[in-house]
Amino acid sequence: MLGEVTAGDAVLDAAQDVLPTMVDLRRKLHRQPELGLDLPYTQSQVLQTIDDLGLTVNVGKGLSSVIADLDTGRPGPTILLRGDMDALPMPEDTGLEFSSEVDNRMHACGHDAHTAMLAGAATILAGMRDSLSGTVRFMFQPGEEGAGGAKIMIEQDLLDGVDAAFALHVAPNAPDGIFGWKPGPALASADEFDIVVKGRGGHASTPHWAGDPTPVAAELVLALQTMVTRTVDAFDPAIVTVTMLQGGTVHNVIPEHVNLGGTIRAVSERTRHLVWDNIRRVAEGVAAAHGCTAEVTIHEGYPVTINDPAFAAWAASVADETFGLGHTYEMGSPIMGAEDFSYVLQKVPGAMLFLGVCPPDNPNPFEAPSCHSNRMVLHEGSMATGAAMHAAVAIKYLSSGGDLSA
Numbered sequence: 488m489l490g491e492v493t494a495g496d497a498v499l500d501a502a503q504d505v506l507p508t509m510v511d512l513r514r515k516l517h518r519q520p521e522l523g524l525d526l527p528y529t530q531s532q533v534l535q536t537i538d539d540l541g542l543t544v545n546v547g548k549g550l551s552s553v554i555a556d557l558d559t560g561r562p563g564p565t566i567l568l569r570g571d572m573d574a575l576p577m578p579e580d581t582g583l584e585f586s587s588e589v590d591n592r593m594h595a596c597g598h599d600a601h602t603a604m605l606a607g608a609a610t611i612l613a614g615m616r617d618s619l620s621g622t623v624r625f626m627f628q629p630g631e632e633g634a635g636g637a638k639i640m641i642e643q644d645l646l647d648g649v650d651a652a653f654a655l656h657v658a659p660n661a662p663d664g665i666f667g668w669k670p671g672p673a674l675a676s677a678d679e680f681d682i683v684v685k686g687r688g689g690h691a692s693t694p695h696w697a698g699d700p701t702p703v704a705a706e707l708v709l710a711l712q713t714m715v716t717r718t719v720d721a722f723d724p725a726i727v728t729v730t731m732l733q734g735g736t737v738h739n740v741i742p743e744h745v746n747l748g749g750t751i752r753a754v755s756e757r758t759r760h761l762v763w764d765n766i767r768r769v770a771e772g773v774a775a776a777h778g779c780t781a782e783v784t785i786h787e788g789y790p791v792t793i794n795d796p797a798f799a800a801w802a803a804s805v806a807d808e809t810f811g812l813g814h815t816y817e818m819g820s821p822i823m824g825a826e827d828f829s830y831v832l833q834k835v836p837g838a839m840l841f842l843g844v845c846p847p848d849n850p851n852p853f854e855a856p857s858c859h860s861n862r863m864v865l866h867e868g869s870m871a872t873g874a875a876m877h878a879a880v881a882i883k884y885l886s887s888g889g890d891l892s893a
């Protein structure tokens with residue numbers, strides 16, 4: 488029988504050994520950011536990095552995903568570790584020596600670091616395969632920023648045989664090396680809505696002969712905010728933000744219609760669906776009150792990312808064990824951004840934790856540029872922490888036979 492392998496100094500040492508490779512990979516990806524589901528350069532760099540680790544590698548069909556299995560050949564559970572790989576369509580203004588070389592593309596959400604940390608974890612764990620029992624599945628995912636790459640990978644059998652899943656997201660505006668964790672909802676759902684208020688066009692000097700949709704649209708912007716505060720439980724919150732309001736072409740014409748659009752965020756499926764229904768009712772009702780009509784379209788986006796409470800607490804305990812007490816904190820509230828790791832967590836228990844990566848020379852980490860900022864920078868040394876955490880979670884999960892209470 489195998490003795491229990493504990494995550495400890497060996498993992499931390501191995502993570503330091505692999506850090507130069509992670510820095511090199513991260514900088515290559517940072518220079519050449521790719522968008523969406525098609526990331527040929529990124530995929531080739533990942534395949535090259537993990538090539539000699541003895542993993543069973545499968546690439547996606549119609550997307551640049553990589554699923555790599557470390558199968559120890561010994562019985563045990565399967566844990567999935569995830570790193571997303573895509574960048575954002577935005578300019579970079581960090582001034583880094585390895586800044587993006589592609590106009591209007593930037594790794595501003597740290598997915599370059601996620602990819603490097605996952606490749607680092609694969610290297611660490613492959614070096615320890617003789618003392619492991621079970622399987623570690625590495626999920627290198629394209630298309631997190633809106634394209635739902637995780638959902639497509641699930642349709643391509645990503646989760647077959649998987650017992651639990653774990654992911655890290657960097658937090659460049661949180662203290663370096665500290666893990667934030669949260670049981671239950673960790674990130675919001677993100678849906679979009681469009682409303683077309685239809686009236687009757689006419690001359691601006693004779694509104695009584697027309698059916699003016701403009702004041703209806705204005706009333707609707709406010710009515711939607713009132714709807715949120717009066718119908719949504721303050722402890723199960725939602726956000727409705729109107730971000731687009733378009734109508735009219737010239738000063739003396741009442742337009743036939745006015746368009747509104749915006750985003751809906753929620754942290755429970757119950758409130759998410761309540762808000763969809765309420766937007767429809769309020770829009771149609773306010774429009775009808777003024778003799779207009781409203782057509783509402785809800786574009787369903789990523790669901791709420793819900794951490795399994797037991798797994799999230801367990802993962803935090805693995806961090807405490809690996810890095811020492813004081814390296815974790817329980818988050819008081821979810822993040823209102825969204826994640827397509829939510830689709831994975833709908834199918835298998837697991838958790839996403841947040842890793843603070845603010846450069847240690849910044850005296851005010853909480854004021855540092857966040858993810859999606861054109862000035863976002865991260866401390867590359869913390870990739871050793873992230874890779875060690877991935878590895879420690881896998882080692883602990885396999886050595887306990889998937890029993891979180893063991």
Ligand code: NI
Pocket residue numbers: 596597598631656858
């Ligand atoms: Ni992200």
